[in-house]
């Protein structure tokens with residue numbers, strides 16, 4: 214399935230992006246969202262490769278940005294400003310000003326303190342900032358602790374108990390227009406119960422707000438839909454249908470309310486693989502190590518979150534053997550997989566680390582004075 218014959222044109226390690234997988238994913242996503250009149254914003258932080266961004270922008274979805282740099286990248290890739298939302302607990306003044314100047318759709322505001330700064334900067338520019346309040350719903354997404362975001366102990370969002378204070382604060386801010394409520398509970402979530410729980414939480418909150426005559430036009434439920442890291446060939450496109458159905462069946466939208474999603478991983482993960490060359494097959498007393506030329510500097514997820522990626526030798530068809538697949542970086546955590554079954558492997562073989570399209574290339578670093586990974590999109 215990999216066009217291995219083209220792979221000697223690009224220096225390893227490199228990210229290989231399969232355009233067909235990405236476009237098929239986008240086609241299915243936009244069709245299912247369109248049928249339900251749902252609004253999708255691609256979470257740029259998952260992968261901001263300019264060519265990937267342009268393909269996603271061309272599908273008509275909007276962008277979810279978490280920095281001024283991401284807003285700039287999104288605008289350059291062709292996402293219209295009126296479809297850009299801007300989240301993040303630490304928006305710098307220049308980022309807020311840049312977003313105001315470009316007239317983005319909405320700021321997802323994470324604190325009362327941030328709201329005061331947006332009011333002040335919008336006042337200076339004599340403009341109005343459209344905002345959604347990011348509510349911390351205190352819901353356990355049952356995902357890795359580093360990627361859960363909707364618990365009270367996390368730094369994200371405004372606790373439900375503090376919302377009343379923020380609503381009264383907004384009354385005194387003529388340059389703030391409240392247009393929505395925003396939620397995001399975490400990432401790589403495959404258990405739909407977590408999203409159903411979010412819907413029920415939002416229903417309860419809306420019931421309480423309607424007693425105070427507060428109703429917003431937009432409900433944004435964030436992202437977090439997971440992908441199949443075990444078998445990317447069987448499930449190249451995430452189950453958007455079941456995901457959307459959870460919201461369709463559990464969330465009570467009020468008259469005229471629009472529903473927004475911010476999906477990152479589920480859009481780009483399965484189209485990408487990290488392709489790396491075997492430098493050595495090193496025998497030790499108890500194990501054989503496949504030492505590849507990619508390291509945690511190219512793909513940090515295994516080292517950072519103990520994440521699993523499927524690993525394949527794409528140039529050998531010999532009988533399978535057991536290996537540890539490791540990189541060249543001077544850190545013990547620089548390991549892509551322990552006890553991995555690979556076709557018998559030799560120096561010079563190519564290894565594919567699968568499902569690497571999300572939180573892969575974008576997190577690359579130059580630790581050990583290494584070059585950043587290249588990419589090939591076809």
Ligand SMILES: *Cc1c(COP(=O)(O)O)cnc(C)c1O
Pocket residue numbers: 256258259277279300397399400401435436437438475476477478479
């Ligand atoms: C990271 C993030 C997303 C996207 O999460 P995925 O798990 O990649 O879908 C959406 N919204 C916010 C606020 C985020 O921080």
